[in-house]
Amino acid sequence: MLVPTTKLADRVRLTELQEKIQYIAARPLECATALPAQAYTAPDFYQWEVEHIFKKQWLCVGHISQVPKPGDYINLDLLDEPISIVHGKDDQIRVLSRVCAHRGMDIMPEGFGHPAQGNRRSFLCPYHHWSYGLDGHLFGAPEMHQSQQFERDKICLPTFRSEIWQGFVFVTFDATLESVSTHYAQLLPYVERWNMGSMEMVANLQWDCRFNWKVLVENFMEPYHHLGTHCKTFEPMMPAAGTWTEPALVNTIVCHLPLAKSIVDQVKAGNSPSVFQSPSNLLPDDHYEYSVCLGTPNFLLFIGPDRVYWYLLLPTSAGEMTLHTTLLVTPESKEMPGFEQVLEQEIAALRKFHLEDVEVCTAVQRGLRSSLYSPGPLGHLEMPIWLFQQYLAQQIQADSNQ
Numbered sequence: 001m002l003v004p005t006t007k008l009a010d011r012v013r014l015t016e017l018q019e020k021i022q023y024i025a026a027r028p029l030e031c032a033t034a035l036p037a038q039a040y041t042a043p044d045f046y047q048w049e050v051e052h053i054f055k056k057q058w059l060c061v062g063h064i065s066q067v068p069k070p071g072d073y074i075n076l077d078l079l080d081e082p083i084s085i086v087h088g089k090d091d092q093i094r095v096l097s098r099v100c101a102h103r104g105m106d107i108m109p110e111g112f113g114h115p116a117q118g119n120r121r122s123f124l125c126p127y128h129h130w131s132y133g134l135d136g137h138l139f140g141a142p143e144m145h146q147s148q149q150f151e152r153d154k155i156c157l158p159t160f161r162s163e164i165w166q167g168f169v170f171v172t173f174d175a176t177l178e179s180v181s182t183h184y185a186q187l188l189p190y191v192e193r194w195n196m197g198s199m200e201m202v203a204n205l206q207w208d209c210r211f212n213w214k215v216l217v218e219n220f221m222e223p224y225h226h227l228g229t230h231c232k233t234f235e236p237m238m239p240a241a242g243t244w245t246e247p248a249l250v251n252t253i254v255c256h257l258p259l260a261k262s263i264v265d266q267v268k269a270g271n272s273p274s275v276f277q278s279p280s281n282l283l284p285d286d287h288y289e290y291s292v293c294l295g296t297p298n299f300l301l302f303i304g305p306d307r308v309y310w311y312l313l314l315p316t317s318a319g320e321m322t323l324h325t326t327l328l329v330t331p332e333s334k335e336m337p338g339f340e341q342v343l344e345q346e347i348a349a350l351r352k353f354h355l356e357d358v359e360v361c362t363a364v365q366r367g368l369r370s371s372l373y374s375p376g377p378l379g380h381l382e383m384p385i386w387l388f389q390q391y392l393a394q395q396i397q398a399d400s401n402q
């Protein structure tokens, strides 16, 4: 078969890049380097990631506390798929497509005044007023009685395969993938004591980002940058030099960020700086550190003694993504006197430290587009990046084995 030359050239470039990633990931940590810039900038590699990573894995899209009541919904665009996480009348949480089964309109376009989050008894497509139940089945479609193609019982909004794990809503495009609990079995010991299914989301900030999704994952997971980016915010609290990373785990990367000794002494003396009510099942050691966890490919948790930050990543192209930085606390925290005021301060802090990261990540992406960039060495405090490279190399291997 004749392959157009440009396509062939693209494929050669993609294969070369994938081989480079595998070569880099196979080195020991002492010899590790960053990945080639094209891994973060090339549209064809991003397209490969969409098909062979994102569409083959579990993707976290929400937390059950965002849709607590029947009729509650949240809309997101996930890899060009308009989706809605919906709490049904039967108390099931489903992930529905928002694509109308008539002529394909997004049934809740923001331009028509539909908020991205709300409560409804049913859904009504604004184009020709076909209506759907909360489980996606067709309620009504005016003036369709003359169509012989119209089979009311067979028409519905498509449902994506989804599961709830630890209170988070996961969706997959792959019908054969193992369950979320099997997939993230090795992440469980680092999260279960927080009982995240009972926690509540109390903040959700949205950011339009001009950098590749892996720039954010790497930034989120490595604590080395506390020394630079967060020298006034995180470094005094969780000094980079004391951080350490768990050896390779399946579908999971965990990095521990012990609190500074002076803070641990304070906690031990009964003067914890925690402002929210901690989950009741935590072990004493859980009060002496934060941790950052990645459930591959992009389920990111930043966990502390009295809180969990969950980052929702929605990649949109090689150089862009939408990010939601969210904060979850225990329900008891919301009952504390002065909660609203404390929350306001914590949201301001979340905004501040994330702005520090956004500026860095944006500037990294700019640097990656330079013809002069050549990947530099990774230090031992960047071990999570090295493990993430191994994850990417495994996905490349799995694709080439098929």
Ligand code: FES
Residues within 6 Å of the ligand: 100, 101, 102, 103, 104, 105, 125, 126, 127, 128, 129, 130
């Ligand atoms: S496209 Fe939705 S009713 Fe026609």
Ligand SMILES: [Fe+2]
Residues within 6 Å of the ligand: 219, 220, 225, 229, 230, 357
């Ligand atoms: Fe950071």
